[in-house]
Amino acid sequence: MSWLEELAAELPAERLSNRAADLDAASHDESSLAAVRPAAVAWPLSTEEVSRIVDVAARHRLPLTARGAGSSLEGNPIPLGGGLVVDFSRMTRVIEVRAADLAVRVEPGVVYETLNRSLRPHGLFFPPSPGGSADVATVGGMLANDASGIYSVKYGGTRDSVLAATVVVGDGRTLRLGSDCRKTSSGYHLIGLIVGSEGTLGLVTEVTLRLRGIPAARRQIALVFETERRAADAIAAMMAYGVDLAAVEFLDRRTIAALDRFGGYGLEERPTLFLETHGSESGAEEAARAALEICADHGAREVRLASGQSPWAVRHHATRSIQARHPGAAVARTDLAVPISRLPDVVEESYRRGDEAGLSLYVFGHAGLGILHVLILESPASAERWRAALAAKDAILRFVLGVGGSVSGEHGLGLGNRRYAALEHGGALALMKQIKSVFDPHGILNPGKIWE
Ligand SMILES: Cc1cc2nc3c(=O)[nH]c(=O)nc-3n(C[C@H](O)[C@H](O)[C@H](O)COP(=O)(O)OP(=O)(O)OC[C@H]3O[C@@H](n4cnc5c(N)ncnc54)[C@H](O)[C@@H]3O)c2cc1C
Numbered sequence: 001m002s003w004l005e006e007l008a009a010e011l012p013a014e015r016l017s018n019r020a021a022d023l024d025a026a027s028h029d030e031s032s033l034a035a036v037r038p039a040a041v042a043w044p045l046s047t048e049e050v051s052r053i054v055d056v057a058a059r060h061r062l063p064l065t066a067r068g069a070g071s072s073l074e075g076n077p078i079p080l081g082g083g084l085v086v087d088f089s090r091m092t093r094v095i096e097v098r099a100a101d102l103a104v105r106v107e108p109g110v111v112y113e114t115l116n117r118s119l120r121p122h123g124l125f126f127p128p129s130p131g132g133s134a135d136v137a138t139v140g141g142m143l144a145n146d147a148s149g150i151y152s153v154k155y156g157g158t159r160d161s162v163l164a165a166t167v168v169v170g171d172g173r174t175l176r177l178g179s180d181c182r183k184t185s186s187g188y189h190l191i192g193l194i195v196g197s198e199g200t201l202g203l204v205t206e207v208t209l210r211l212r213g214i215p216a217a218r219r220q221i222a223l224v225f226e227t228e229r230r231a232a233d234a235i236a237a238m239m240a241y242g243v244d245l246a247a248v249e250f251l252d253r254r255t256i257a258a259l260d261r262f263g264g265y266g267l268e269e270r271p272t273l274f275l276e277t278h279g280s281e282s283g284a285e286e287a288a289r290a291a292l293e294i295c296a297d298h299g300a301r302e303v304r305l306a307s308g309q310s311p312w313a314v315r316h317h318a319t320r321s322i323q324a325r326h327p328g329a330a331v332a333r334t335d336l337a338v339p340i341s342r343l344p345d346v347v348e349e350s351y352r353r354g355d356e357a358g359l360s361l362y363v364f365g366h367a368g369l370g371i372l373h374v375l376i377l378e379s380p381a382s383a384e385r386w387r388a389a390l391a392a393k394d395a396i397l398r399f400v401l402g403v404g405g406s407v408s409g410e411h412g413l414g415l416g417n418r419r420y421a422a423l424e425h426g427g428a429l430a431l432m433k434q435i436k437s438v439f440d441p442h443g444i445l446n447p448g449k450i451w452e
Contacts, residue, residue, distance in 0.1 A: 003060040004040060007084070010052050015043040015090075026067060026085040030133075032330035032380070033075040033415055038065065038085040045090060047166055047174055047205040053086060054203065055172040057444050065446045066199035068109065068141030071133045073333060074414030076145060076198050080448035086203060088140050094118050095206070102211045103163060103180065108140025108204050115139065124211040127155035130410075131249075131312075131366070132319050140204050146196035148410045150312060153368035154246040154278065157410065159195045161210045167194055167202035170440030180208060193435065198412050199446040201439035215278035218246070219288040222311055223300040224270040228252050228351070228363070231271040232344035234298035235367050239340045241294060244287040247276040248368025249315055252347070255322060255364045262321030265314050266306035273300070273367075274311035319375070322362050326377040332389040333416075334374045335365070336400045337409030343367060349399045350374045353392040359385075361392070371409035398423075413450045421451040 001009075007016055017023075018040045028035035044050045057064045063083030070077050079085050091107035094115060098104065099122045106115060112134045116125050129149035130137050137147060143165065148157035155161070164178030178191030194201055225231040235248055251259070251272045260267045273295065277287035292302060305311060323331065338346050347363055354361030354376065365372040374396055378389040397407050397420060407413070407420040422429050429451060437443070 003056055003062050003084075006056045006060075007040070007042060007053065010056070011042055011044070011049065015045070017041050026070070026079065026087060029070045029072040029075060029077050031073050031075050031333075031414075031416060033078060036078050036080055036082065038079040039082050041085045041087055043087050043090045047168065050086065050168045050203050050205050051172055051174050053084070054168050054170065057084060058170065058172050058442050061442055062444060063447050064203070064444050066140065066144065066203050068138030068144075069111070069133075069136040071136050071141065072145060072414060073335070073411045074408070074416035076412050076414035076446075076449065077141070078415060080415065083444070088138060091205070097122055097124070099124060101180070102213070103208055104211055105206065105208050106139055108143070108207060109138050111135070112137045112139065112142065119211065120214070123214050125214050126161060126209050127151040127212055128158050128161065132316050134316075139207055139209070143195055143204055143207060144197060144199050145412045146410065148366060148369065148371065150247040150249055150276070150315070150366060152366060153248050154244070155212055159192070162191060162195050162207060163210050164208040165191055165194060165204050166206040167204050169202040170442055170445045174205075175202075178208070182210065193439075196412065198414060198449050200436055200449055201445065203445070215246075215284070217279060217281045217284040219277045219284045220311055221273075221275040221288055221291065222303050222305055223273045223275070223292075223295050224268050224303050225273070225295075225298065225300050226270070228271045228347050229344050230298045231273055231300070232347045232367070234273065234295045234300060236340050236343055237298065238291055238294050239368060241290070243290045243294065244277065244279065244283070245275055245291060245368055246278040247274065248366070249274040249311070249364070250367035250372070251315070251318065251364040252362060254362045255318055258321040258325045258362065259314055259317060262317055262324050263314065265309060267314070268303060274315055276311075318364050319373075322375055322377065326360060328379055328381075329360070329377040330380040330386065332376040332378070332393045334372070334393060334397060334407070335409050335411040336372055336374065336397060336405055336407060338370045338372070338400055338403060338405035340370045342403045342405065343370060343372070345403065346372060346396070346400060346405070350396050353395050357388040357392050359389055359392055366409070369409065370405075415449065418450055418452050
């Protein structure tokens with residue numbers, strides 16, 4: 001029997017497809033990278049079904065690429081090797097809220113915002129909050145990319161919230177990794193390897209997440225600065241002083257201009273910081289006061305957003321508003337990470353490279369974490385302009401690595417960043433490859449990702 005016939009014997013017809021429309025939908029993510037069609041798509045509903053799928057794939061050496069919502073930005077779920085896409089979007093159950101343990105057990109296809117809506121009555125939340133994709137990103141995709149977001153400054157990235165997971169590895173074995181305990185010292189931290197592995201080590205079929213209490217009070221602040229450098233310096237100073245900030249988002253004046261044109265928010269066209277503090281009434285207020293003082297020392301002025309708008313409702317549209325300003329353009333993007341003190345240098349270096357080549361370059365991001373998105377938009381129709389965009393991106397990333405940074409703070413290496421894997425990790429890359437072969441001896445799980 002062919003692998004497709006074997007799978008057809010395992011899954012009902014409505015959950016296995018090789019129709020063109022389904023193959024196209026599973027062929028791309030939200031990046032500008034070329035789409036690749038798989039041969040088929042399966043929608044499992046349980047760990048047992050996933051295990052049977054992997055078993056068939058292992059025997060036929062069939063490439064398997066997991067998919068959540070396909071909202072990645074570096075080609076992570078593009079099925080480079082063809083084969084089968086395992087789409088988790090129908091495994092959406094919130095299995096058990098364990099409020100007393102500050103934990104929840106979920107299936108991987110549940111969407112970030114949907115999960116948080118269901119946690120609200122318990123006074124709990126799952127913090128990472130990926131800025132522009134919170135309404136689509138699935139827990140499985142967030143875990144596999146180690147996604148982060150506006151609240152990761154205070155609560156960490158997805159990695160800091162994953163306690164345990166059920167994982168089907170590349171030879172079909174089902175393993176329970178991690179533990180329900182907040183902390184253990186028991187054996188290798190295998191769950192830590194799965195987080196951020198982009199579906200190359202195992203397929204995650206259930207996750208136990210650590211939750212936090214919804215803060216009693218929060219204070220949101222919008223500030224404008226004279227220059228990007230001063231804003232970046234203010235962030236570094238607030239972090240150095242240990243101000244208890246829940247969110248620190250930086251938007252350069254170009255991003256603000258794009259947002260204003262997109263949404264008519266009445267924003268001042270200046271480098272802007274959106275901040276949020278969490279705690280008791282007095283705690284949130286005290287942290288906000290400390291942040292305002294430090295920012296004022298850097299020449300900042302607090303501004304009110306028109307009609308009481310939340311900064312995050314505006315921030316949500318950052319990527320879309322920039323893309324809307326350049327119809328037909330492709331995006332050369334980075335989601336670089338740097339030690340916080342180097343933030344101002346990276347902002348300046350990015351502008352220098354962009355201005356030198358006359359590129360449309362925007363900078364924004366979870367700057368309190370040291371994560372910056374540099375977006376360069378150019379028409380791929382002009383080979384020369386597109387080459388210049390890629391050259392600027394490359395120069396910026398090499399600069400970042402030179403100051404102790406990383407080429408990916410949250411989107412992963414996927415396809416778009418995989419050429420930097422050896423440069424960033426050196427000899428450790430060989431160890432990563434060995435680890436991959438232990439989890440995935442036949443090399444069938446999301447082949448071609450993370451490294452070239
Ligand atoms: C406008 C916009 C804004 C964004 N903002 C942010 C942001 O602020 N922060 C951030 O971190 N990201 C951001 N992203 C990127 C993206 O939304 C996140 O990486 C998200 O976590 C991906 O989730 P997904 O469900 O779409 O996963 P997919 O894109 O479908 O898959 C992501 C990776 O996970 C693997 N995978 C999926 N499900 C499983 C599973 N069950 N088991 C094993 N592997 C699996 C896939 O193979 C792939 O490698 C943004 C994207 C967009 C379009």
